[in-house]
Amino acid sequence: MADPTERARDEFLSEAQEIVETLSRNLLDLDASVRSGSIDPALINEAFRAVHTLKGLAGLFGAQRLGQMSHRLEDLLDDLRLGRMVLGAEVVDTLFVSVDVYGRLLAMEREGRDEPTPAVDDLLARLDKLGSEAPSKSTPDSEYELEPGLLAVLTEYEEHRLRANLEQKMRLYRLRVEFDLTTIDKALEDMKARAKRHGEIITYLPAGEATSADAIELDLLMASRDDLATLIGALGADNVVIEEIPRRRPSLVGGEPSRAPLGEISVRGAESVTPGGAQDAALDQGPSLRSLTQTVRVDIRKLDALMNVVGELAIVRGSIARLAERLRAEGQRQLTTEIQRLHRSFERRLAEMQAGILEVRMVPLGQVFDRLARVVRQIGREMQKEIRLVITGSETEIDKLIVEELSDPLMHMIRNAIDHGIETSSRRAEVGKPPAGTIALNAYQKGNHVMIEVEDDGRGIDEQALLEKVVRLGKLDADDAAELSREEVLGLVFLPGVSTRDVVNETSGRGVGMDIVKTNIGRLGGIIDVQSEPGIGTKMTITLPITLAIVSALMVHVANQVFAIPLSTVTEALSLESAGSRMLDGREVITLRGATLPLCRLDRVLVLERGRRPPPRKSYVVVVALGNRRLGLVVDHLIGQQDIVIKPLGRSLASVRGFAGATELGDQRVGLVLDAAAIVDEVLSGSDVGRERGRLHG
Amino acid sequence: MRKILVVEDSASTRAFVRSTLESSIADVEVSEATSGFDALRLLPRGPYALVISDINMPDINGLELVQFMRKTDAHRSTPILLISTQSSERDRQRGLRLGANGYLAKPFASKALVDEAVRHLGDEGPRKEAPRG
Numbered sequence: 001m002a003d004p005t006e007r008a009r010d011e012f013l014s015e016a017q018e019i020v021e022t023l024s025r026n027l028l029d030l031d032a033s034v035r036s037g038s039i040d041p042a043l044i045n046e047a048f049r050a051v052h053t054l055k056g057l058a059g060l061f062g063a064q065r066l067g068q069m070s071h072r073l074e075d076l077l078d079d080l081r082l083g084r085m086v087l088g089a090e091v092v093d094t095l096f097v098s099v100d101v102y103g104r105l106l107a108m109e110r111e112g113r114d115e116p117t118p119a120v121d122d123l124l125a126r127l128d129k130l131g132s133e134a135p136s137k138s139t140p141d142s143e144y145e146l147e148p149g150l151l152a153v154l155t156e157y158e159e160h161r162l163r164a165n166l167e168q169k170m171r172l173y174r175l176r177v178e179f180d181l182t183t184i185d186k187a188l189e190d191m192k193a194r195a196k197r198h199g200e201i202i203t204y205l206p207a208g209e210a211t212s213a214d215a216i217e218l219d220l221l222m223a224s225r226d227d228l229a230t231l232i233g234a235l236g237a238d239n240v241v242i243e244e245i246p247r248r249r250p251s252l253v254g255g256e257p258s259r260a261p262l263g264e265i266s267v268r269g270a271e272s273v274t275p276g277g278a279q280d281a282a283l284d285q286g287p288s289l290r291s292l293t294q295t296v297r298v299d300i301r302k303l304d305a306l307m308n309v310v311g312e313l314a315i316v317r318g319s320i321a322r323l324a325e326r327l328r329a330e331g332q333r334q335l336t337t338e339i340q341r342l343h344r345s346f347e348r349r350l351a352e353m354q355a356g357i358l359e360v361r362m363v364p365l366g367q368v369f370d371r372l373a374r375v376v377r378q379i380g381r382e383m384q385k386e387i388r389l390v391i392t393g394s395e396t397e398i399d400k401l402i403v404e405e406l407s408d409p410l411m412h413m414i415r416n417a418i419d420h421g422i423e424t425s426s427r428r429a430e431v432g433k434p435p436a437g438t439i440a441l442n443a444y445q446k447g448n449h450v451m452i453e454v455e456d457d458g459r460g461i462d463e464q465a466l467l468e469k470v471v472r473l474g475k476l477d478a479d480d481a482a483e484l485s486r487e488e489v490l491g492l493v494f495l496p497g498v499s500t501r502d503v504v505n506e507t508s509g510r511g512v513g514m515d516i517v518k519t520n521i522g523r524l525g526g527i528i529d530v531q532s533e534p535g536i537g538t539k540m541t542i543t544l545p546i547t548l549a550i551v552s553a554l555m556v557h558v559a560n561q562v563f564a565i566p567l568s569t570v571t572e573a574l575s576l577e578s579a580g581s582r583m584l585d586g587r588e589v590i591t592l593r594g595a596t597l598p599l600c601r602l603d604r605v606l607v608l609e610r611g612r613r614p615p616p617r618k619s620y621v622v623v624v625a626l627g628n629r630r631l632g633l634v635v636d637h638l639i640g641q642q643d644i645v646i647k648p649l650g651r652s653l654a655s656v657r658g659f660a661g662a663t664e665l666g667d668q669r670v671g672l673v674l675d676a677a678a679i680v681d682e683v684l685s686g687s688d689v690g691r692e693r694g695r696l697h698g
Numbered sequence: 699m700r701k702i703l704v705v706e707d708s709a710s711t712r713a714f715v716r717s718t719l720e721s722s723i724a725d726v727e728v729s730e731a732t733s734g735f736d737a738l739r740l741l742p743r744g745p746y747a748l749v750i751s752d753i754n755m756p757d758i759n760g761l762e763l764v765q766f767m768r769k770t771d772a773h774r775s776t777p778i779l780l781i782s783t784q785s786s787e788r789d790r791q792r793g794l795r796l797g798a799n800g801y802l803a804k805p806f807a808s809k810a811l812v813d814e815a816v817r818h819l820g821d822e823g824p825r826k827e828a829p830r831g
Contacts, residue, residue: 007713008710008713008714008717011709011710011713012710012714015708015709015710016710049754049756052754053707053708053711055804056708056711056804057708057710057711059804059806060710060711060714060804060806061710061714152761152765152792152795152796153759153761153762153764153765153792153796154761155753155754155759155761155789155792156788156789157754158759181738181739184735184739185735188735188757203759203762204734204757204758204762205758205762205765205766206734206738206758206762206763206766216738218758297709
């Protein structure tokens with residue numbers, strides 16, 4: 001085997017991943033087209049090509065199982081696209097399974113793991129069973145005056161498509177199209193899009209005669225139900241000549257029953273093809289014609305590295321601002337003006353650069369939603385429940401890294417919703433709901449956050465059962481339980497050891513701990529809320545930052561230490577004195593515009609040592625809001641706003657909740673970045689997170 | 699320096715072919731075309747000592763590329779090596795009949811690729827040591 005460089009291997013893995021994702025989307029379309037009863041042959045061919053390419057890649061890079069599996073799938077898809085086999089629901093199911101197996105194999109390749117893969121064997125066994133259904137099909141006679149030169153260059157697939165179209169009594173057309181070589185990609189896409197509405201383009205043959213140095217003529221073979229006039233109306237243009245290919249007169253076939261496949265006819269004819277003209281001398285002097293591909297694939301780590309540079313430049317910017325401040329204090333007015341102008345210009349460019357890099361990192365959530373659509377289908381089938389999936393907002397964009405981490409939590413949530421939320425269809429009929437349960441997956445942007453909702457129209461969470469379970473687990477006293485608000489009760493589903501399964505009357509399926517989901521979302525700087533109405537349904541809402549890379553933060557002092565509070569979570573800041581705090585149910589609160597706002601004294605909750613200094617006479621309240629929960633953080637004073645790059649904490653601190661990371665302050669000091677989500681959570685739900693921190697600081 | 703054109707829609711396969719050829723055969727420069735159309739654009743930038751093309755590509759396929767080149771004076775004698783899967787024996791035969799000079803079934807080992815390429819380049823060529831492995 002070859003010795004492909006590490007880079008080539010990375011390229012292989014990322015290309016393979018992309019192909020599998022494309023295949024997955026393609027299968028969803030194919031599934032829909034099978035259901036609607038009109039199968040689009042182009043979809044089958046695309047799936048074939050995807051698997052074909054995967055097989056080639058697997059071979060080149062020595063990924064044996066990947067290759068073995070692709071080989072068999074390729075055979076299956078080849079049979080399907082060449083009409084040797086009928087595409088039914090079971091075949092589609094098997095193809096969906098293969099996408100999952102691909103995912104697993106690629107993950108193993110990426111991590112260099114080598115383990116037994118029963119999933120591959122299962123899949124191969126399934127494919128074996130499918131293989132025997134091939135219906136025999138007679139080859140239709142060729143009845144058209146097709147040029148042998150054209151027939152000779154059809155691949156097996158194209159020949160099949162020609163035959164399939166003829167069977168359906170389509171008319172055949174030859175389109176001679178002249179393309180400008182510099183704009184051919186776009187022109188061709190336009191042409192294809194228009195042609196698709198009227199039929200199928202079977203092949204594209206370069207005519208070998210260019211009318212000028214930078215143009216090329218192609219012969220397109222197209223099958224269509226429409227007549228010539230309609231096609232000319234739809235596709236005609238200055239550079240397009242359309243002619244219908246007439247039916248062959250019976251005499252041309254002679255006495256020979258033309259049972260021979262088209263290929264044979266064409267091969268005989270091919271030898272008489274005369275060589276084309278000498279247009280190439282002109283082509284040789286043509287202008288430089290580089291590939292017109294406009295995209296590059298970039299490793300996300302490179303973007304991270306660039307973002308780090310931006311973060312460091314932001315620190316330089318801060319130093320320049322401080323320098324300007326010092327000059328001003330020293331009365332150097334002229335220098336101050338000059339350096340401030342520089343500073344503004346630097347700041348603007350830096351912001352542009354930061355925005356540019358962030359934009360590159362953004363990908364549509366559709367990437368993960370597509371995968372989930374497959375999961376929904378599969379789980380519904382496993383649970384024998386009919387599920388309708390409604391997706392909105394697939395185009396909502398979010399940081400690539402976040403997308404990668406989202407699919408597991410979302411998958412767990414959906415599994416729970418189907419397993420424990422949606423009732424069986426007979427039960428649904430009893431309560432007057434439509435037999436198919438609906439799962440809605442909605443995404444939208446709200447300020448600096450992306451909201452993702454997973455909503456079902458199932459039975460809802462039984463709050464009483466949930467409370468009993470939590471008390472039984474010893475996580476809550478019965479007395480305390482009685483005092484919880486409805487929202488607080490629902491929030492208990494996120495406690496470890498509780499699953500939505502425990503709170504419905506059915507015991508089927510596996511309950512996935514929602515605490516794990518919550519932890520995963522928390523790691524991304526997000527939070528999750530739950531709303532539920534008995535008998536009507538449950539809605540889980542995830543609130544996520546758009547990006548993890550760089551954040552604007554409010555810098556504050558608490559007990560002489562600097563902390564950063566991500567600005568995306570801050571709604572306002574006010575003086576504590578003017579607000580006037582009071583105690584309510586053992587909790588310090590203020591009244592803010594008529595609403596009660598609970599307070600959290602950061603020095604206490606973080607157990608900060610004040611030494612011999614007295615607490616400040618004046619304090620401030622920073623109001624943070626996440627989802628629909630608000631909390632006032634009490635700090636000593638406000639320093640100001642700053643863009644920070646969040647760096648991970650060292651291993652010793654990594655397990656402590658309450659901090660999202662650390663950041664350089666620009667004067668050789670390091671500040672901790674508060675994880676507002678975790679603090680809000682801890683304070684408002686009174687969970688046991690605080691004790692861990694107590695251990696650390698105490 | 700002899701120029702080789704690789705026509706293939708898979709980026710990894712192109713990268714593999716390129717790195718294999720450039721590291722194993724002296725004095726070659728590999729250009730990459732991502733589709734049949736791209737190949738039409740790049741062909742005038744030759745002459746190429748060898749064109750290596752996939753058969754199954756969307757739009758202009760490898761067979762059409764072979765026929766185009768054989769009908770065109772400037773490329774009539776350029777060696778063409780087709781690469782495709784074992785499953786399309788019929789496509790292989792068509793390709794050879796249309797005037798391709800060789801055929802390699804994917805997946806192929808780097809040695810097979812280098813051997814074929816050297817054969818079509820028409821000389822024994824100063825061959826580099828095979829890369830480790």
